[in-house]
Amino acid sequence: MGQPTIKDVAKLAGVSISTVSRVMNNSKPVSPEARQKVLDAIAKLDFKPNELARSLVMRRSNLVGVIVEDIGIEYMAQLIRGIEEIGRVYNYDILLQSSYGNEEALNNSIDFLSTKQVEGLIIITENLTNETLIKLRETRVPFILLDKYHAYKNLNTVKIDYSKEQYKLIKYLYDLGHENVLYIGNSEDNVLNNAKFAGYNQAADELNKENFVLKIDGLSSNDGYNIGKEAIKICKENNITAVTLMNDEMAIGFIDYCADNGIKVPDDLSVVGFGDSSIANIYRPNLTTVSIPYYDIGAIAIRALIKRIKHEEEILLDDWVIECTVVARESSK
Amino acid sequence: MGQPTIKDVAKLAGVSISTVSRVMNNSKPVSPEARQKVLDAIAKLDFKPNELARSLVMRRSNLVGVIVEDIGIEYMAQLIRGIEEIGRVYNYDILLQSSYGNEEALNNSIDFLSTKQVEGLIIITENLTNETLIKLRETRVPFILLDKYHAYKNLNTVKIDYSKEQYKLIKYLYDLGHENVLYIGNSEDNVLNNAKFAGYNQAADELNKENFVLKIDGLSSNDGYNIGKEAIKICKENNITAVTLMNDEMAIGFIDYCADNGIKVPDDLSVVGFGDSSIANIYRPNLTTVSIPYYDIGAIAIRALIKRIKHEEEILLDDWVIECTVVARESSK
DNA sequence: ATGAAAGCGCTAACAG
DNA sequence: CTGTTAGCGCTTTCAT
Secondary structure, eight states: OOSOOHHHHHHHHTSOHHHHHHHHHTOSOOOHHHHHHHHHHHHHHTOOOOHHHHHHHHTOOOEEEEEESOTTSHHHHHHHHHHHHHHHHTTOEEEEEEOTTOHHHHHHHHHHHHHTTOSEEEEEOSOOOHHHHHHHHHHTOOEEEEOSSOOOTTOOOEEEOHHHHHHHHHHHHHHTTOSOEEEEEEOSOOHHHHHHHHHHHHHHHHTTOOOEEEEESOOSHHHHHHTHHHHHHHHHHHTOOEEEESSHHHHHHHHHHHHHTTOOTTTTOEEEOSBOOGGGGTSSSOOBEEEOOHHHHHHHHHHHHHHHHTTOOOTTSSOEEEOOEEEOOTTOO | OOSOOHHHHHHHHTSOHHHHHHHHHTOSOOOHHHHHHHHHHHHHHTOOOOHHHHHHHHTOOOEEEEEESOTTSHHHHHHHHHHHHHHHHTTOEEEEEEOTTOHHHHHHHHHHHHHTTOSEEEEEOSOOOHHHHHHHHHHTOOEEEEOSSOOOTTOOOEEEOHHHHHHHHHHHHHHTTOSOEEEEEEOSOOHHHHHHHHHHHHHHHHTTOOOEEEEESOOSHHHHHHTHHHHHHHHHHHTOOEEEESSHHHHHHHHHHHHHTTOOTTTTOEEEOSBOOGGGGTSSSOOBEEEOOHHHHHHHHHHHHHHHHTTOOOTTSSOEEEOOEEEOOTTOO
16 A cells, blocks of 8 residues: 555554544644554654645645746746745745746646645746736736736736836946946836836936936847947947946946957946846956845745735735845946 | 535536536546536636645646755756656646755655655755665655766666766867867866766877866866966966866856966967856857756656656666757857 | 544546 | 446544
8 A cells, every 4th residue: 555644543543533633733632642642653654644635625735836937037046946935934835837928828827726726826927918917816816926027007016116226226326436327228118118217317317417328129238239339439429437238138248349349347437237147247347236136026925925825914015115236346436 | 605616517517526527537428418518517617626636536646846956056947947848748747845955954845745745756956865865765756866966876867978078078179179188177076077087088098189187176267267377387388279177167267367367268278168057158258168958858857757657668767868069159269 | 532424626436 | 328426635523
């Protein structure tokens, strides 16, 4: 036969299965003698309760589903770390699925996980349609959405005030003594882009600086490289000594362009990124950037989800805003 | 009430629960009329079977546990991608836990996952003691170990022939026309180090080249940088034109040293790494390195595990050796 | 303090 | 082809 069951323990201990259950869960008083006999039997058989059976009767699976767009994306992996580690503290385990940005896969995962009786869902994706959102609500499983943009209205989530963070970064540059700072951003009209842009403007306005803005299409290091020529021209014409780019990859591409064209970073020009990706402190010069505490975001998200599951005091009545930090490194001075 | 159950479907369809079960699983013939009634009822109620109950009676959870040392480590995340995506094809879902290199945590995870009735276990770690291994065997749950070293004896696993891969890389350098190649390796006496070293030696010997070896303690980019002075000295004294380092990080540190000391890579010196980490093709010069197909390793591992679970033909009777590829980029010529 | 019995939602003989 | 029944391993009344 296979694993020992509660029956085997009961038989060996010479008590009923109820008594065994009681000592396992400390749910009702049991006489010291009986308890000891049960404990001995459990040890002897190396008995481990079948959580499946327990979940079935208790209607609590202690499982949360996590659907991630792609675990290979660094920040998503960090998010999962936080979710996993804190979830474990509350005795919740993670059922992991990937959607690879495919809506059908995401929908399937939601269905699948709900048949597995997950008590809650955390969805980490940058692509979520309204239909999926509706479907999600229909499942009646508590859920939390995590992404880079946090653009969902009417949904409590854990988010970052990108506007404020960009403001802090720009302020840091002005405080360093730079008079003119160029903002190179993505031209798409989305929440993230607009928020960062607003942060830049706020900083410039508050300090009575002139606004210099360059908007481009991409977000990759190549895009950063390719905008180099135009950006440098603008810098020279306007006495600009610091440039900020939307993310670390773009910043690195841009610095590469500078290096190829005899412009020294940070001596001739300070350059900063955003996101504190793993390359930021390996690349030379080490990149000044904004560090986003993804681990903490994951941790807070799972904690909030569990509270919601347990119908405890709602810690996400409002959005939970996480503070980031400006990490000053070599690329700015 | 909560989710609809098979009973609700049966009642609504006017049949017995067995019939409902039969149409759901296509396990036995059902009359077209009955089937249609059941299907309608299922659709109407949006009924989804409770997999927990199903697992309990069928004794198949369709769950595999994955214990990872740290999901934040890039190659482990890639491994998980493969495991997850292929596991899903076979209808297996992943229960994820992290051990953070802590043996007690690992042991707890093994116990915990086995109470969740996982049908198999994949453990991704670089630290595994013999005691844990014994414990693992005692659980009687099929398992597969994945790590960077694959040093476990008497265990079928998915592995890389590091000796051969290093050989291929060195051969590539000789084929490029380099006469003398310096090998900078880690001095610790372990399977991985020895294998790579053997690969270097084999290539040098086969082609009648002289062996130049430098062994150091660390593995980080700083270590690569710090060995720079000594390594360059050796290169100059021996007319060495190519250097190979144990991993990409070290290689990058070493190239940084070269850059700081007026040595141009690849013009003055070719430098290669190992592993194809994500920085390898962002760093400038882009790094020539060996690409390890972690995704495939994960995919093969889960496939093998599932076969083992189903007692099908064993595809891991012998170790499964995965081929890597040399990725030639800018840092060598 | 303890055991018998019911039942969580489902599958799988068994009988018809 | 279909319904009845007996569990899977566990928790939880309900008696005693």
